Amino acid sequence: MLAVNEVFETIQGEGGFTGVPAVFVRLQGCPVGCPWCDTRHTWEQLPQDEVAANEVLTISGDTPKWANYSAQQLVDVLTDGRFTARHLVITGGEPCLFDLTELTAKMSDCGWQCQIETSGCAEVRCDERTYVTVSPKINMKGGLPVLTQALERADEIKHPVSMQKHIDELDQLLEPCTLARKPQICLQPISTQKRATELAIATCIARNWRLSVQTHKYLNID
Ligand SMILES: C[S@@+](CC[C@H](N)C(=O)[O-])C[C@H]1O[C@@H](n2cnc3c(N)ncnc32)[C@H](O)[C@@H]1O
Ligand SMILES: Nc1nc2[nH]cc(C(=O)O)c2c(=O)[nH]1
Numbered sequence: 764m765l766a767v768n769e770v771f772e773t774i775q776g777e778g779g780f781t782g783v784p785a786v787f788v789r790l791q792g793c794p795v796g797c798p799w800c801d802t803r804h805t806w807e808q809l810p811q812d813e814v815a816a817n818e819v820l821t822i823s824g825d826t827p828k829w830a831n832y833s834a835q836q837l838v839d840v841l842t843d844g845r846f847t848a849r850h851l852v853i854t855g856g857e858p859c860l861f862d863l864t865e866l867t868a869k870m871s872d873c874g875w876q877c878q879i880e881t882s883g884c885a886e887v888r889c890d891e892r893t894y895v896t897v898s899p900k901i902n903m904k905g906g907l908p909v910l911t912q913a914l915e916r917a918d919e920i921k922h923p924v925s926m927q928k929h930i931d932e933l934d935q936l937l938e939p940c941t942l943a944r945k946p947q948i949c950l951q952p953i954s955t956q957k958r959a960t961e962l963a964i965a966t967c968i969a970r971n972w973r974l975s976v977q978t979h980k981y982l983n984i985d
């Protein structure tokens with residue numbers, strides 16, 4: 764079963780698919796503990812916060828509520844005609860706490876492009892047609908290592924930065940890796956801060972990397 768926090772349609776605001784209309788499925792639970800996380804309400808999956816399946820389709824705003832869905836139940840909701848987008852973003856929380864193989868295989872069979880947003884701290888289990896964004900979380904409170912399996916599966920590495928230290932940590936993480944898929948590396952300024960954005964721009968130009976700004980935060984949309 765998948766613990767679903769919310770399902771909503773918006774524009775993908777980050778990374779290589781920026782600008783693409785997308786349905787987001789946000790899963791509940793994350794043990795990583797980034798101090799600047801913008802979805803802290805998804806960290807705990809508490810029994811008292813469980814609600815009926817229908818409720819998470821209508822709640823708006825940040826809540827720790829969640830509902831159990833089977834992959835097939837989610838496919839039924841996603842394909843019943845209520846959404847126009849054909850791009851599915853599975854995020855969280857940490858979505859790779861769950862096996863996403865059945866959901867991504869069924870949605871890909873329906874003609875959707877699937878994308879996962881993951882910290883790289885849990886094994887990525889998904890259909891081979893899925894585009895995987897790994898946003899590696901190095902030295903966070905939860906103390907979990909970034910897995911080589913996740914880095915090897917990444918189509919895109921989207922690294923949140925606000926200080927030079929964060930770029931040095933990414934260099935150290937990637938240094939021993941060959942990464943057969945040759946993922947696009949993006950830097951994403953933390954919380955749209957001006958200093959962080961300037962650092963990301965300068966480093967992207969120097970390294971020929973890509974800039975990912977959280978466009979939805981500038982646009983004030985979900
Ligand atoms: C909320 S996380 C959920 C998915 C997964 N736990 C992860 O970290 O990739 C989604 C994306 O938002 C990024 N993110 C979270 N808080 C942010 C912030 N304050 N500023 C910039 N990016 C942030 C994460 O690095 C990740 O790329
Ligand atoms: N518009 C929009 N784009 C996003 N890209 C990644 C998001 C996430 O929270 O994973 C996100 C989000 O929350 N909203």
Ligand code: SF4
Nearest residue numbers: 793795796797800882
């Ligand atoms: S890994 Fe993702 S959801 Fe978890 S704390 Fe970090 S940014 Fe937030």
Ligand SMILES: [Mg+2]
Nearest residue numbers: 801802854985
């Ligand atoms: Mg977000």
